[in-house]
């Protein structure tokens with residue numbers, strides 16, 4: 239049984255919303271007719287298909303803007319595909335952009351309950367895991383402070399800790415680990431290895447290719463929204479690195 243199935247998935251965004259954001263904006267538009275920003279259509283993903291088996295550890299790599307985060311957002315159902323279909327089997331938890339899913343005005347404690355509830359846990363289940371979440375994040379001193387006062391690393395710690403402690407079937411990690419300090423990063427990687435050994439499906443987006451090699455057996459390479467290569471980690475990472483270097487040489491010439 240698969241964990242994740244993408245069938246000919248395309249995602250379209252419309253950029254440059256032609257909407258006045260302020261009174262000044264509105265005045266400017268009246269004074270300068272025709273100066274409106276044109277709407278630009280952007281296909282963040284184009285006809286992407288893959289299947290991820292249960293228990294696989296898969297990395298998604300690609301240049302900035304190639305559609306990796308869009309892919310993960312489709313996996314959490316934050317976004318829906320414009321075309322094609324996304325099928326997910328199991329509970330997904332993850333760490334997407336920094337602070338996504340947190341309410342800055344609420345305390346760490348309140349955010350843990352909010353996030354747990356959003357992931358479908360009852361109050362009792364969250365209470366049961368609460369101490370573990372705080373201890374893993376090492377945020378005992380700050381648990382009753384508002385999240386807006388957290389540093390980037392602290393926000394990431396809390397997000398990772400919640401994601402890992404709700405026992406997901408599928409764990410999504412988008413880059414943000416990089417803001418953790420060395421010791422917390424190592425702790426996270428160790429924990430990811432552990433949940434992986436327990437059969438959790440891992441989908442890992444990162445530019446840290448050494449970590450990708452250490453953690454994942456399979457790599458999906460996205461290039462301008464298209465699936466460029468999907469296969470064994472070493473093969474795809476080598477091809478990706480070679481392509482990046484080839485591109486740099488062309489750019490220098």
Ligand SMILES: Nc1ncnc2c1ncn2[C@@H]1O[C@H](COP(=O)(O)OP(=O)(O)OP(=O)(O)O)[C@@H](O)[C@H]1O
Pocket residue numbers: 251252253280281282300301302303304305306307308309
């Ligand atoms: N909400 C949105 N509205 C408009 N365009 C968007 C939106 N989200 C993403 N995009 C566009 O979709 C494309 C893919 O973005 P995405 O965030 O998936 O890239 P990425 O591969 O995660 O890049 P990075 O390595 O920089 O994190 C980009 O061109 C981006 O500008």
Ligand SMILES: [Mg+2]
Pocket residue numbers: 306307308412
């Ligand atoms: Mg991204």
